[in-house]
Amino acid sequence: MSERVSLPDAAKEIGCCQQFLREQMKRGEWDLGEYVRPGRGRKKAVYFVFREKLDKFLGIMEIPERNETHAAEK
Numbered sequence: 001m002s003e004r005v006s007l008p009d010a011a012k013e014i015g016c017c018q019q020f021l022r023e024q025m026k027r028g029e030w031d032l033g034e035y036v037r038p039g040r041g042r043k044k045a046v047y048f049v050f051r052e053k054l055d056k057f058l059g060i061m062e063i064p065e066r067n068e069t070h071a072a073e074k
Helices: 007-014 018-027 051-058 066-073
Strands: 033-036 046-050
Touching: 007 018, 007 046, 007 051, 018 033, 018 046, 046 051
Parallel strands: none
Antiparallel strands: 033 046
């Protein structure tokens, strides 16, 4: 499972306000994780932003560790 990122941190990394991020996820425009609708016993929706999806959205490429690169060369 990918590391979770707080909504305020994700909005800051993207460069938008938190409410805009919530709306984009709610509409399904941005696939950054999971939007859980309010329901039984919950008055508010819950937003889960995952690091892997946020990095992909931002165009950040994962850099392989140095040891893995050397192992592949041998």
